[in-house]
Amino acid sequence: MTTNREDRLALRELVENWALWRDAGDWERFATVWDPAEGWMTATWFQGPAAEFIAVSRAGFDRGVSILHFLGGHTADIVGDRAVTQTKMTINQRAVVDGVEVDVVCTGRFYDFCRRVDGQWKIVRRQPIYEKDRLDPVDPSARPKLDPELLERFPAGYRHLGYVQTKAGFTVKTGLPGLTGETVRRLYDEGANWLAGSATPGDPRRAGS
Template sequence: MSEEWRERLLIRDLVENWAVWRDAGDWERFRSVWHDDGRMMATWFQGTADEFIKVSREGFEKGVSILHFLGGTAIDLAGERAIAQTKMTINQRASVDGVICDVVCTGRFYDFLEKRDGSWGLVLRQPIYEKDRLDPVDPSQAPKLDRERLESFPVGYRHLAYLQSGLGFKVKPDMPGLIGPVVEDLYRRGRAWLAGKPLESAPRAA
């Protein structure tokens, strides 16, 4: 096996471990996929890896149901840096206006990775939200959504945002979607990362 393929397999293994260990509540091993300065971006959370683990664990222990499923991964390697894009779905179950529903959001994990002291780790995970849908668990029921509130959220994750905001989360309004200036800026930051430049912060919402 070539060294390049070995590195690609290690990165793919890390991506898969993230989903399995996070959803299973295996917090000690989940911490091992992050570098100490790792950061997580999500609709409902933006902060350090340690903070993300803390709030995820608290939610897990309270019965919050968020699961992740992975598809193919494309990896760009540049020495000891990499960008990995992995097809994924986020599935969250909760009550929406009194009806238990599943929201399924399809997109990609866009990961900034670096190899330090011989080990790959996440420096930043930024999901890209492409499209979503909401389904009642019992098909004989259907929530009566507030259309104006639903359409106030970005199209790529508006049902997920509707559910999460209804649970009391403050949802970030400018996450990257399939197309548009926000995702184009993310790609630009990824290219800069691979070129050896410092990791840039995402522009703040106007």
């Protein structure tokens, strides 16, 4: 039996491997971070099983979609073979919007439902929490003109990220968890229920509107 400290180190490594292997396009190893039976990913532009997320991420990577992740502080609540982890992160995407090359940076947290499978921690469900974002032209002298109606379609936590992804052709989900509000409170309740032994890690299909 591992100690709590060993579990915390293993969970931190799991989250770091997710970011490093996905951003590097190391798809075989990226597949190993997920629960093989129930892995589920929610993002602004994708909601579905981990296997499908890997496939669409790989397709985007091959055609030059640039989405990178950086990680910060990390914490884990562990009960037996279950855990809920939270990890500070930024999502960085570069794209061309109406002829202007821009960088959009979104700051938030990865909220992960994890389970020990055959002695190894795996991600059962990943739900990002989007806290704030911003958009900057790569060329400081450029002035992108944003459509205010499209911009206001998305919550403040990922307003510019949603804008850029919509312009890039993605269908972006609205109403995903932010720093405060009913949606993130429901997520926290689902996390508590997961640690208490619920049959499923909440209902990821209900995340957002």
